Every structure is written in C-alpha cells, then in structure tokens.
Amino acid sequence: MVAVLKPGTTNEQVENLTVWLEGRGLKVHISKGEFQTILGLIGDTSQIDTELLEGLEMIESVKRVTEPFKSANRKFHPDDSIIDLGGLKIGGPHFQLIAGPCSVESPEQILAIAQSVHESGASILRGGAFKPRTSPYDFQGLRMDGIEMLLEAKKKTGMPIITEIMNANHLPMFENVDIIQVGARNMQNFELLKELGMIRKPVMLKRGLANTMQELLMSAEYIMSGGNHNVILCERGIRTFETYTRNTLDLSAVPMLRELSHLPVIVDPSHASGHARLVKPMSLAAAAAGANGIMIEVHNDPVNALCDGAQSLTPEQFREVAKKVRRIREALAE
Amino acid sequence: MVAVLKPGTTNEQVENLTVWLEGRGLKVHISKGEFQTILGLIGDTSQIDTELLEGLEMIESVKRVTEPFKSANRKFHPDDSIIDLGGLKIGGPHFQLIAGPCSVESPEQILAIAQSVHESGASILRGGAFKPRTSPYDFQGLRMDGIEMLLEAKKKTGMPIITEIMNANHLPMFENVDIIQVGARNMQNFELLKELGMIRKPVMLKRGLANTMQELLMSAEYIMSGGNHNVILCERGIRTFETYTRNTLDLSAVPMLRELSHLPVIVDPSHASGHARLVKPMSLAAAAAGANGIMIEVHNDPVNALCDGAQSLTPEQFREVAKKVRRIREALAE
C-alpha cells in the first residue's frame, strides 16, 4: 500500500502516522521528494481500511499495490481449486457443460430437457426456481415446487443440479441442491454471502452487472472467509452502452480471473447476449478463452418459455454447440 | 408497447398473436409497411413481460412506450406524495436536512453530533448501525448497539432517525426506527424489498451504482405493490469512468424523478463525491435542482471516523452548508 502525503505535512505528523501504522504490524518506508512524500506500507495491508486512511487530513491519496483478497488469491494458493461433486470435478483441467431452462416450468419440461442435454454432453442441470425480476409484475418462479421438479430430474438422469438462491431463509429448501447460484444482482448482498460462508455446499457466484473483477473476488472472499472454500466464479456479461446485446460478455475475465485466483471460472453466454443466435459463437469463444465450463440455457419450446425465451437454445442447437465446443477443446489440447 | 415483426411473418401468425394479446385485454393496431410490420399495443401493458414477447420467433424487437411502473408513476398520481413523520413532512414543498455520522460509534459521539446538527438546522438524524462493506475484513457496524445509541439520541433531541437495513430478518430491531434505508447495493435485493412492502414504515430507497431511474422506480414499485406507499427515493451517485470522484452525483435525476414520479427525492452528496470538500458545492447544487432534502455525513472527529471519514463534514462545516442551502431556497422562493 502506498500513501501520498499532502504538501506541508509536518515531520511530527508523519512520525505519528508511522507509529500508528507500525502498531498494526506494517513496515513503513518513507520516500521524500521536493514536492511530495510517499509512504510505502509493507506487510499484511488487507486489514487496513483504505477509506479510513484517506480520511486523514495529511493524506492526499492511498493506493493498494496488493490485492485486498486473500483466500481467493492465487498468490497464496498457486494450485487450481478443484470442486468435487461426487466424482464430477469443476476446475483445473476439467470442463463442464451446464445446461437447462431459464425457469423450471413443469416436471415434464425439466425432465425432457435434462435427458436431452445429458445425451448431448451436459453434465450438470440448471433451472431457475426463484427468479429475480426487475418488475414485481413479472413471473417470479415456481419456488419450492421448482426445486422438487429439479430433484426429480436429478434422480432420473443422475445429473447434479444448480439453482439460484435469493434469500438466506430459503437455505433449508436447497438441502439437496448440488450447487447454489448467487445471481448478479445479489453479488454484493453481503448478508446472503455471509450465510453461504457458513455452509460447505459449492456456491456459484455471478459477477454483478457493473462490478469489477476485484469486487467479484471480494464477494468470493466473503463466502470463503466464513470457511466455505467451494466457490465457483461466473462471468455473465456486464452492463455497457451497447444496446444491440443485452449485456457485454467480458471474456477477458476468463484468463484474468484464472490468473488472479485459483477458483474455477464458468461463462454464461445466454444471459450476456440476450439472443439465442449469439450463444453459439460466444460459447465457442468462451471455450477458446480457457473457461472451466459453460452454462447455457436450453428450452424445448423457446417461443413459449415463461422467461428469457429469447436467449434459449433448442435441444438441437445445444447439441451442435456442445459438439463444436468439444472440437475446440480438442484442437487446443493437441 | 410497440412490437416490430420480422420480415416473412405470415398473416396467420399475426392473427394468432393478436388473439393472444387481445385475450390479455390489449387492443392491437397493425401498421403494415413494405419492409416492416409494426404492432401497436394499447392498454395496460405493465403486466406483459417484454422478454417473453421478444422470445417469440416472429418478433424482431419490442419497445415499451409507457413506463412499466404504476404505483410510483406521476401520471396516475399527479400530486406529490407527502410522508408524515409525526408532523415532520417529507415531499412536496417541504425540505429536510438529514445529518449524522456514517457509522454510529458511541453514545457520546452520536449524541454530540445529533445536538450539533439539530442546532444547525438538521431535522432528521442519520447514522449507520449495519454497514455494507466491499471487504469482509472492514468494519461492519455496531448493529443493535448502534440502533440503541440512535434511539437514545432521538429521545434526547426529539429528532426522528434513519438507518440502513441489510437483512429482512433484522426488521424487529428497526421497530422504533423512523425511516428504514435500503442501500445502493441492495436496490435490487427483491426479497428484501418485498418484506419492506409488508410494513408501513417509510423506506428510503437508494439508487444502485449502475442502475437507471426506471430500475429505481421499479424497485420502489416492489415495495409499493406490497402496500407500503411510504417510499422516498435517494440519488447518491452512480458509477462512471471518472476517478477523481468516487461516484458521479446525477443531479438531473432530481427534476427527472420528480417529473416521472410523485415520490420525494433526497440527495446524498457525501457518498457520491467521497471528498468532504465537494459536499458543500454539491449540496447547494442539489438544493438549486429542487431536491426534497439533502442527507449529509457529519462527524465530530472526521479524521478518526471508523469509516468514510474522507467524506464527512465537521459540525462547523455543516452549519455553513445548512445556512447556504437555506439562502438558495429563499432566493428561489422569491
């Protein structure tokens, strides 16, 4: 951490600050220039509140030079984290296709889709039971009924399931869910993250619409600092000025997050683009960029889907995407 | 609502869609052009899910021409909403100064600040007891102890209090709080909003860091559709590419929100700028732009504040700002 002092700071002020910082276990190196004095703070600065320091009258600016996240940081955990779902592995060299409908609608619908995507190569079944919607007047999901339909499809196909949580009070309903998803709008719902830190079930954390990778990793840190290290990161598109696509999929987040962190990184191209016809090229691009998996919306009747139909693939389209994704992975493995 | 059809849509498809839409109580006007056919949907379109419509194969794009919010919409409630806190009024021609520390730290601190800002003209006391922080390692607030200190200051000064909620399970602790604040990061925590719709206490809803005014109003709609119409909107700065200020205060949101909605609009210049020295000019600007009130952080010892010290005014600075704000309001009232 580097602190730049305001011109006119007295030696006594600098000394007082130094004593205070050293009391927090940091070493302080002072660089005095004609116009500017810079303090270099060496040690574990993650417990120093940047804004508190900036509040001191003698400070012009404070800049972190090390990342404020620890548990998620690859520097302290050089090896890839690998999450084990009863044999099925997420992270490192493993690659998983997650597929299923935006919303669970009926037992028949979810089972039909599950069987179809399983045959095409998907290994994990997705399906929304609780749906975050901008409008209170839009469809909000089948809730517990939806989870039960997913569990039934899991029993029949053997696929582990992932579904979104919106309220920590709902956790008992997620007992048999394999991966709990935290949606983009809840990425900084710190109270929910803390609760998820107290369980040991894998959590897939989606990047917020206007959040940086560092903020995503700090939210992962909330879960991990509670003791739950089974965190999966998910890039699902960020808000930009572009209007032809619903969001802008930030594929550079894949190699960047994998460099910064040891956690697995999944890409969700369906929500990012908002158009089914962009899902295929973006899935291929995500595989080429090195994602640990891709999560794709598939619907057996997209035009009548209760939500997000516009971005869902048909099972046939999904089979084609899955095949091309495999080819890309083989080509890069050679 | 306007739906543009894809070229090649058959008459039969158009007819089927028309029947379906009419079944939902809408009138459908068809404009056929050489290259394009446009459907104009007239009636209450707020219960139509835009994304569902876009999912239909025959649809190229759908555009709303009326706002999807109803309870918050000035068109249906032309008069300003006025919230009454035991005689103290928020909204319409009334103007309130809300002041207090970022975080409640001790009974002495909060009482001293409360008395000081009350003398300078503040009518409502703010103070954080639950603090949303990006890092799990930063100070998280005194929680129930903080609320008790606020209530003690309220008893001694007579000022109503406002403090932030982060978890609907905490609602019992807010029983004697006068206004419940929902922070920017929870603006789309729909589960929390729904719970706040079931009480009747005033809620101040802060605009999210990258959210539009329409999304803010849709979140207000979540609370209002539950029956709680005591909603106050708060502009607190949005995320932009600028780095000299922490956020960019969007003052055009003041006249724009007041035009779109009948709800009161408060401005928080402290969080937006992140610098105490910008709070004064931005407070004056907010008053000039027509805000229904301003919420300002004040600390009796800003350089040692546990959080957000950088953006807090001293009680003396607050007195000066309050005086100038009054002058501006008088000048505009003439």
Place this chain on the structure above:
Amino acid sequence: MVAVLKPGTTNEQVENLTVWLEGRGLKVHISKGEFQTILGLIGDTSQIDTELLEGLEMIESVKRVTEPFKSANRKFHPDDSIIDLGGLKIGGPHFQLIAGPCSVESPEQILAIAQSVHESGASILRGGAFKPRTSPYDFQGLRMDGIEMLLEAKKKTGMPIITEIMNANHLPMFENVDIIQVGARNMQNFELLKELGMIRKPVMLKRGLANTMQELLMSAEYIMSGGNHNVILCERGIRTFETYTRNTLDLSAVPMLRELSHLPVIVDPSHASGHARLVKPMSLAAAAAGANGIMIEVHNDPVNALCDGAQSLTPEQFREVAKKVRRIREALAE
C-alpha cells in the same frame, strides 16, 4: 419509426404532422388508445432526424425500429463484402492475420518483425507512424519516416501494409499504404471520415472507446456515403469499469456486427487487454467467435518498445498464437 404523442394532442395537430411526414415520402399509421396515441412511420426513415421530431411539442418520444444505416446494412446487401488487396482477400470466408509493432522505430526493427511474422503466417503488416497519445509529452511516432520504413518492409516481404491516419492533410503520405486505419479516438472525427469517403483505398475503422455498434456503423456510413465502400470494421475493446484490463474486448460484437452488416470484422486483442499474456486467449476466442481476421502487436524487443510494449507479443509467442488460431479455424471448418 414509431412516434408516441403526448396526451392532449389535438386531432388537428396529428393531421398537420401526418401531412408533413407524408410529404417526406412516409406512410403514417395511427393507433389511438385510451391513454396514448402511437404513429407508425413506414418507409425510408433514414433521412428523418429523430431529434428534430422529438423537438415537436406534441411528441413524447420517438423510437427507430429500423437501423439508420443503409450502405453498411446487411438487409440491403445480403452478401458479405470482400475487399481485394491485389489477390489477398478480406471478408467472407477469408481470414487474415495482421501483425507488427505498435510503433515503427527503425528500418531494421520493422523489417525483422515483418519477416518473422510473415513466416509465422501473418499476411498483412501493421506499424504505427502517427501515434495518438493522451499526453502531448508522450512519443508521437516517426511520421513520414515511419511510413517509408513500412514501405521498405513491404517491398522486401511482399506484405501489404496498414497504418493509422490522424489528419486528412496527411493523405498524400498514405498514397502507397494499402489499408488506412482510423483509430478509436477518431471514430467520430466526421471531417476525416468524409475525406476518406472520397478516396477508394480500404479503410479500417476502429470502434470508439465508448461507442455503440450502431455508432460504429454510422461512422462507416460516413465513409460509404462518399462512395468508398472498402470499409473494414475493427473491435478493439471498449471502456468499462474494469481496471485489471485496459479495455474490455467485446467479442459479441463479432457475430452481431456480421449480422447487422456485410462488412468484414477484424479483432484487435492487443489494445483491448493491455497485457501480452491475455493476447493469446483473446486471439483464440476471437477466431472462435467468427472474426474475419485478427490484428496483433508483435515486437522483437517488447521491454524496450517505445510505446505499448506491455501488450506486445514476441515473435515466438506470435508464432504459437498463429498456430493455435489455425487449429481453431480448422476445428470449426470440419
């Protein structure tokens, strides 16, 4: 184009507007609702100024439902445009690797890089002679000397060259340049675009840092409306809130622009990421997303490069990227 009228608009006003619009060759369909009247304007609306219409007092809002670009629009030119550089083809099924240093520094440097990247599979040589820099104190390029060095390298290797123009007055210096590049900061330098519309040399137009695809296509339209149809689009990253990468490469722009327009789309992963180690994964992703080519910075001595060294590959790294890109294209062609 759809125009929504304000409540209270009289029949006479609607009639006057209709006459005016019909005088501009448009057909007007009127949909009257209880709360709202909508006009559907059918015909060639590209010559209607949206803002002018919005200026009329009776108009609440105006929305285009067709794209305002014509020459660049795939709807009117269904086949891919293919640009022929003396046999070397850009667009359609053809794929080109463009490589070279950020700045031309010396005859030896540019020749050595040109020969090396040519061997590795690059078909076009890039190199900056005029450099747009945020600071007037930063290196601004070798100007005409740089162009001459490029021409010398072209003579010796046979590779066509591309280099950036910043001032229409410099056009005579670009006489023997094969493709003229317009940088992101000049994407809306309309005076420059108009001049480039009057020549017939291929122009590669980079998307501005905060511009939408529609704005990029409107800028292409400036060139094309002057008669120069040899336009190549380039996605080079847009500005977002992310700070770990310099810009955010928007790969969804590749399939989206290719759907909207018949023009070739090139991806520049070097400027977008700002880090050499992200260039490889993003190049592979660009190829997988369907780009018509990739432009990569290569430097034989990146650590001493005069500018943008941080994002340049070594010739060895480029060879590896070129090989993997070929593999991806083969895998997808199968």
Place this chain on the structure above:
Amino acid sequence: MVAVLKPGTTNEQVENLTVWLEGRGLKVHISKGEFQTILGLIGDTSQIDTELLEGLEMIESVKRVTEPFKSANRKFHPDDSIIDLGGLKIGGPHFQLIAGPCSVESPEQILAIAQSVHESGASILRGGAFKPRTSPYDFQGLRMDGIEMLLEAKKKTGMPIITEIMNANHLPMFENVDIIQVGARNMQNFELLKELGMIRKPVMLKRGLANTMQELLMSAEYIMSGGNHNVILCERGIRTFETYTRNTLDLSAVPMLRELSHLPVIVDPSHASGHARLVKPMSLAAAAAGANGIMIEVHNDPVNALCDGAQSLTPEQFREVAKKVRRIREALAE
C-alpha cells in the same frame, strides 16, 4: 510515481532500472517488503511514459501519484486564469451567460435571438455553423454562411461570439470568431488540438462523452503546450446507462476541475439533458456548484429548430432562467 516490482526481480535488475530512471532526472526510493518491492520515483515524472514502464518484465504495476498535466495544473499556477475578451472576463470571480441557437439558420433568426438573450443578461452569443452529426444524412450546418450571420449579429449587438470548429483547415474562417469551441467528439482529436495551440484565440474545450477529467485536462495540455493558454473547460454531460436523459451532467466536475486546474469551467446543461424542461433546474444547480458560466441553447421557434430543438429554451424561458441564476449568485455572495 510508484512502480511495484514483480516477485523474483533480482537486485541487478533493480539496479539497472534505477540507473536508467536516475538518468532521466528522477530520484528513486526503494521500499523492500517480504512479498513486494516498491520504487518511489520522485521528480518531474510527466515526461515518463507509464505504459513504457509497465512494459518492462520486472514491473507489476505503475501508478502515478502526481497529475501528468502541468500547464493546466493549479499546483503550479495557484491563481485563477482569467481570459479577457476586450473587457469581458471569463474565469475567477466573473460569471458569463452564453446563449444562442443550436444551429444558425438565417440572419433574422440569429439576430432576433441575439437581441433577446442580450436583453435578458447573456453576454456571449453562441450558434453552430459546423455541426457534428452521428449520421451523414442529418443536417450539417450552414458553414461559412452561418459564421457570417453570427458576425453580423455580433456587429449589431456587440456580443462576442463562440462557434464550433471541426477541421483545422477551416481556421481562416474563424478569424473574427471570439471563442473557438471544440466539441465533445473532437476532445481527443489531437491534430486539431495541436493546431489550436499555435493560435492565441480562446478555445472552449468540451469534455468527451466518456472521458475523465484527467483526459480533459490532458487535452487542454495539448493546446497549452503549444503556447495557447486561453483555454476554457466545458462540462456538457457524460454517457451513462441512464436513458431518460440524453447524457448525465456531471456537476461535481465543476468544483473538482476548479480545484485541479486554474482554467475557467463552463457548464452546458442543454446538451447534457436533451430536454428543455431540465435546462432550468440544471442551470440553477450549475450556478450553485460554482461554475464560471453557463451556456444555454435558446431558439425563437424551438419546435421547428433544424437540430436539437428538444433541448432549446424559448427566449421567455431563458429570461426566467437568467433571473433565477442571478438570484442564486447573489444569495451565495452574501
């Protein structure tokens, strides 16, 4: 400037870099920590290219702690710059109202508006002769004819005039123009800025749609480093995700730019909001925030204006705004 070294950097590498930096006149202070070594570079770092330094393999990151702009920097020029237009002063304690139509349309139009706004308190006349338009099919301005009409209005009213330049080749036409405006889209047209650095006429530089204040000041630096110190900064709204307003006026830029720089700061609320009804509150807010002047679009027939009619005030509305702005300035001066 602070450079953070990568772990594993050898002492020899550090020594080589130190020698190189000292050769550029900088003092280098080294802070060694267990995990990290930080170099503090003291001296005139404005001529060091940050990106060049970041390109070195041993460097993890580089952060400027001083601003890269010099001529525009208040640190080196503590007093406000005041620009003198034959007695009329811009900057410091002076306040100017600039008013006129978006586009000059006819001699009668510009003269009528000039006389009207002059009576209401405007001191400088604006009017567009060259218009930057996103679409080549939109009205592009009357060019030299427009400038002549402005000059005629200047002769009759005595008001100095300001109008926009888009091409340095047009400079001879601007000989009798009092202030040359550089539009937002040309803020980083460095070739144009360099040309404007070679004259001595005042230049009003508008902030780009997605540019930071530092980038605005670096563009001012381009003009000033050529010798032309008569630069006026203009905040005209930045691009955000908001759609109800065309742009988001960043009024915090007023106090912030005035702190960072000694140059005058003008606010243009007309372009920012895109709605005439927002111009009044935002003008009052700009005055309250401490702007050195406000530039407002006024049209005697807004509904028929050739461009930007939606955001123009009538002369009567302008008179009311001018009166209220004066009241605010008086209230704050007390």
